[in-house]
Amino acid sequence: MLPIRKILLLACVLSCVTACSPVEPWVKPYEREHLADEIMKFDRNPVSHSYMVHVYQAREAARGAEGGSGGGCGCN
Amino acid sequence: MLKAEVVAAVAVTSLHYSRLAGFCLLFFGFTTVAGVLPDDRADAMYHSYDGGGVEITGPSILVLKNVRQDLAVSGNYYVDSISSASIDVVTQASPYKEERTEYTLGADYMHNNSIMSLSYTDSEESDYEASTASFGISMDMFANMTTVSMGYSRGWDVVGKVNDPAFSEDVDRQSYLLGLTQVITRDMLMEANFEAITDEGFLNNPYRSVRYLDPDSALGYSYEPEVYPNTRTSNALALRSLYYLPYRASTLAEYRIFDDTWGIRAHNVKLAYIHPLSSGWLFEGRYRYYTQNAADFYSDLFPRRDSQNFLARDKELSTFSSNTLGFSVSYDFVQNGWRGIDRGSINFVYDHIWFNYDDFRDLRDTSAPVGQEPLYKFSAGVAQLFVSIWF
Numbered sequence: 337m338l339p340i341r342k343i344l345l346l347a348c349v350l351s352c353v354t355a356c357s358p359v360e361p362w363v364k365p366y367e368r369e370h371l372a373d374e375i376m377k378f379d380r381n382p383v384s385h386s387y388m389v390h391v392y393q394a395r396e397a398a399r400g401a402e403g404g405s406g407g408g409c410g411c412n
Numbered sequence: 413m414l415k416a417e418v419v420a421a422v423a424v425t426s427l428h429y430s431r432l433a434g435f436c437l438l439f440f441g442f443t444t445v446a447g448v449l450p451d452d453r454a455d456a457m458y459h460s461y462d463g464g465g466v467e468i469t470g471p472s473i474l475v476l477k478n479v480r481q482d483l484a485v486s487g488n489y490y491v492d493s494i495s496s497a498s499i500d501v502v503t504q505a506s507p508y509k510e511e512r513t514e515y516t517l518g519a520d521y522m523h524n525n526s527i528m529s530l531s532y533t534d535s536e537e538s539d540y541e542a543s544t545a546s547f548g549i550s551m552d553m554f555a556n557m558t559t560v561s562m563g564y565s566r567g568w569d570v571v572g573k574v575n576d577p578a579f580s581e582d583v584d585r586q587s588y589l590l591g592l593t594q595v596i597t598r599d600m601l602m603e604a605n606f607e608a609i610t611d612e613g614f615l616n617n618p619y620r621s622v623r624y625l626d627p628d629s630a631l632g633y634s635y636e637p638e639v640y641p642n643t644r645t646s647n648a649l650a651l652r653s654l655y656y657l658p659y660r661a662s663t664l665a666e667y668r669i670f671d672d673t674w675g676i677r678a679h680n681v682k683l684a685y686i687h688p689l690s691s692g693w694l695f696e697g698r699y700r701y702y703t704q705n706a707a708d709f710y711s712d713l714f715p716r717r718d719s720q721n722f723l724a725r726d727k728e729l730s731t732f733s734s735n736t737l738g739f740s741v742s743y744d745f746v747q748n749g750w751r752g753i754d755r756g757s758i759n760f761v762y763d764h765i766w767f768n769y770d771d772f773r774d775l776r777d778t779s780a781p782v783g784q785e786p787l788y789k790f791s792a793g794v795a796q797l798f799v800s801i802w803f
Contacts (some may be wrong), residue, residue, distance in 0.1 A: 338748060340647040344606060359556035367598040370656040375686045375694070378593075378603055378664075379651060383455040383474045383488075384740075384761055384796055391461060391794055395767070397704050397728055398670035398678035400587070400607030400648035 377405055449484045449522050451754075452477050455800045457660075463765070463792020465497040472798075481636060482523065486531075488516040499727070499788055503775045504635065525552040529563075539572040544744075547581035548589070552680040555604040556595075565588035573618050580782065599656040606649050616640035620726035623775075624714035625782065632782035639723045640709075661687040663697075667713030675708035676729065692744035698763075700736040712773050713783045727788065739764030746801075754802045761796040 370376065379385045389402045454475045454699045461468040468489035478484045497507035518531035529548040552553035567585035621635035650668035664684040671677045685700035707729040709722035739762060746756035771787040
């Protein structure tokens with residue numbers, strides 16, 4: 337099995353174990369001022385991000401998982 | 413140089429650009445924060461790449477507009493104007509010019525805490541066509557502490573040959589994406605992304621050759637066409653974190669591991685520091701390191717003709733590493749609204765990349781014994797100038 341798949345399998349097992357207990361948000365909505373700041377976005381400039389992904393993909397064998405899956409701070 | 417060879421050089425480098433293009437721009441469909449549609453914005457960019465004898469310039473225009481409270485549409489127009497005298501081209505053919513044009517249309521639909529995204533990309537150049545359709549969904553969970561995203565893409569490519577109208581080969585591509593973004597503390601976010609990509613079809617370059625030892629040749633070696641397997645599956649897992657410093661600045665850390673069924677394993681790390689100033693200026697400095705080992709069927713010099721089933725001498729499949737140093741400067745020229753524009757910024761982004769190859773030799777040096785030529789290395793400057801407007 338490829339090592340990346342082993343890591344994913346472990347993550348799935350851990351998430352199944354922890355999913356049985358209720359999750360309380362440990363960062364309240366009023367505590368997310370810093371997370372809502374523009375400098376806390378993984379992808380501030382989508383055009384620039386996509387271009388650099390393209391620059392690297394054309395010159396490297398590696399590809400995928402370059403990011404941009406969402407911010408997730410729930411600030412708005 | 414024969415005319416056929418001149419033409420043949422056209423796709424020695426450009427094939428790789430178009431092949432990957434379809435999957436590159438899918439990210440517009442996935443950049444939404446679940447539960448919130450992206451703001452209306454327009455970006456106009458001019459990009460420039462210059463390195464290793466290759467110059468690539470062109471525009472990229474992106475417009476994103478919320479047409480309803482729950483629906484946003486976007487369009488992107490992108491051009492690569494390529495002028496290439498790369499190491500492959502100067503040792504095997506003649507310099508060429510080429511242009512690739514790409515269009516992407518996308519839509520994001522929001523329902524409760526979920527956003528569904530659809531996009532379609534079409535990329536065309538003289539000897540390569542690529543179409544990609546993608547679907548993604550992202551959901552906010554656990555009091556908006558967690559965002560889970562999933563995506564699926566399907567691509568259909570047609571590989572051509574400029575000097576052979578009868579040549580036409582297909583490539584099918586599929587991509588599966590799983591993402592998780594997690595609030596860790598009031599100052600820290602983490603993101604994990606996994607992507608599996610499968611390719612099936614004609615995966616090598618119809619023009620590129622490998623070299624093998626040939627005592628009958630004046631050079632001591634000859635060329636034969638490269639041969640790749642017709643399937644490839646790869647996995648990539650990336651972790652990123654953003655940390656808000658005690659003053660108003662942030663740091664980004666990133667690590668990605670990659671492997672595939674061709675025997676390649678790669679790692680890259682990236683560190684960035686982002687520092688805004690109250691006057692509307694924003695600075696970013698960053699460093700990136702990348703390393704990979706060669707594909708199982710790669711060799712700089714094969715011992716004889718047809719020495720194995722699969723043959724590659726593409727430097728992107730060799731053992732190499734690269735270092736990137738970069739910076740960005742951004743200035744908000746509209747900060748408090750002006751004539752229907754909420755905000756406007758002008759941005760300059762520059763990255764310098766140094767590539768060092770461990771088993772790809774520079775054949776321009778004909779004085780060295782065969783197989784002992786100096787190892788190839790080059791550096792490239794990558795610049796972007798763009799204006800972003802939110803309205």
